[in-house]
Amino acid sequence: MSKITVSLIKADVGSVAGHTTVADELIKIAENNLSEAKESGLIIDFRVFKAGDDLELLMTHTKGVDNEEIHRLAWETFEKAAEKAKELKLYGAGQDLLADAFSGNVRGMGPGVAEMEFTERKAEPLIAFMMDKTEPGAFNLPIFRIFADPFNTAGLVIDPSMHQGFVFEIWDIMEHKRVFMKAPEEMYDILALIGAKSRFVIKRVYPKPGGKLPEDEPVAVVSTEKLYQVAGEYVGKDDPVALVRAQSGLPAVGEVLEAFAFPHLVSGWMRGSHNGPLMPVSFKYAKCTRFDGPPRVVAAGFQLSNGKLIGPVDLFDDPAFDYTRQKAMEIAEYMRRHGPFEPHRLPREEMEYTTLPKVMEKLKERFEEI
Ligand code: 13P
Ligand code: 13P
Numbered sequence: 001m002s003k004i005t006v007s008l009i010k011a012d013v014g015s016v017a018g019h020t021t022v023a024d025e026l027i028k029i030a031e032n033n034l035s036e037a038k039e040s041g042l043i044i045d046f047r048v049f050k051a052g053d054d055l056e057l058l059m060t061h062t063k064g065v066d067n068e069e070i071h072r073l074a075w076e077t078f079e080k081a082a083e084k085a086k087e088l089k090l091y092g093a094g095q096d097l098l099a100d101a102f103s104g105n106v107r108g109m110g111p112g113v114a115e116m117e118f119t120e121r122k123a124e125p126l127i128a129f130m131m132d133k134t135e136p137g138a139f140n141l142p143i144f145r146i147f148a149d150p151f152n153t154a155g156l157v158i159d160p161s162m163h164q165g166f167v168f169e170i171w172d173i174m175e176h177k178r179v180f181m182k183a184p185e186e187m188y189d190i191l192a193l194i195g196a197k198s199r200f201v202i203k204r205v206y207p208k209p210g211g212k213l214p215e216d217e218p219v220a221v222v223s224t225e226k227l228y229q230v231a232g233e234y235v236g237k238d239d240p241v242a243l244v245r246a247q248s249g250l251p252a253v254g255e256v257l258e259a260f261a262f263p264h265l266v267s268g269w270m271r272g273s274h275n276g277p278l279m280p281v282s283f284k285y286a287k288c289t290r291f292d293g294p295p296r297v298v299a300a301g302f303q304l305s306n307g308k309l310i311g312p313v314d315l316f317d318d319p320a321f322d323y324t325r326q327k328a329m330e331i332a333e334y335m336r337r338h339g340p341f342e343p344h345r346l347p348r349e350e351m352e353y354t355t356l357p358k359v360m361e362k363l364k365e366r367f368e369e370i
């Protein structure tokens with residue numbers, strides 16, 4: 001059998017009640033468009049999701065990553081949905097469609113992309129993670145814990161087929177460079193980079209050579225599209241998505257989910273300018289309310305069957321995550337009490353909005369030497 005490609009492509013093309021959630025009208029348009037593509041044979045299967053105000057297209061096909069037809073399908077679907085969003089006067093209609101016309105690949109055009117091509121195993125569990133009100137670096141901590149932390153992933157210690165560890169592809173988004181690093185050998189160096197999550201982001205994870213899985217087929221991928229520096233400004237706040245494969249030489253589904261049991265602090269939230277806890281929620285609660293948040297993550301679990309998507313299972317729809325959610329709300333409350341003070345409010349260079357230059361301009365004459 002030929003290799004399967006899974007493409008998760010997302011954009012915020014307009015939302016209802018501010019930045020809260022995607023309107024059902026847009027979901028319908030996306031489902032119709034992808035249904036036609038499935039009937040025509042372009043894609044094998046698809047699911048449409050909403051994660052907060054982000055419209056998420058999960059597609060399977062055999063065309064490989066960065067394929068023009070698949071990216072065009074996503075782009076045209078977003079365009080159609082954006083048209084409807086404009087008609088309904090939804091909030092931020094067309095917000096993530098940065099270009100006027102499609103030019104062969106959605107990268108750099110606004111949408112976020114997580115794609116990987118691999119040989120489908122005898123049983124192929126796959127999890128699609130979708131976050132709203134945060135940035136790709138929010139995945140650094142959980143992806144590291146899944147594939148490199150033995151206190152999270154028991155299999156790293158006790159499964160002979162995983163014991164050798166994994167390779168991390170890490171991007172320096174300031175310098176536009178990447179480096180491949182091995183865990184556990186280079187664990188401290190990896191952490192030295194990815195702890196700086198607004199600069200270094202995990203892009204992909206690969207199996208090590210000589211193991212059960214092909215070393216050139218990724219086992220996890222994170223969207224990183226908008227992460228670059230424009231004229232010295234940070235514009236990286238792009239609600240991210242990720243795909244993670246599981247089991248049989250990879251972390252178990254439960255080991256993958258375990259990494260989200262700790263509601264770590266991520267940047268985003270109100271106006272993309274605040275730190276807050278990442279709360280794992282069911283699809284039903286994939287809408288951002290309090291202070292436009294707190295930032296949240298949903299997880300859709302599947303088995304692949306020759307590219308067909310069996311599922312989804314709403315993986316965080318479980319009382320086992322109630323404690324995490326409760327903890328997240330305690331942290332949200334604690335952080336909120338800081339109001340406009342750091343570290344709730346982000347440091348200047350990471351804020352999406354700032355009035356500081358104007359305030360400084362106004363006070364220019366009144367500042368005295370000391
Ligand atoms: P490369 O730099 O390896 O082409 O990465 C492309 C990519 O990550 C697309 O999402
Ligand atoms: P989104 O990035 O999800 O559109 O949110 C923007 C915002 O400003 C929320 O307060």
Ligand code: MG
Pocket residue numbers: 012015018019053092095
């Ligand atoms: Mg929005």
Ligand code: MG
Pocket residue numbers: 012052053054132133239
């Ligand atoms: Mg969003």
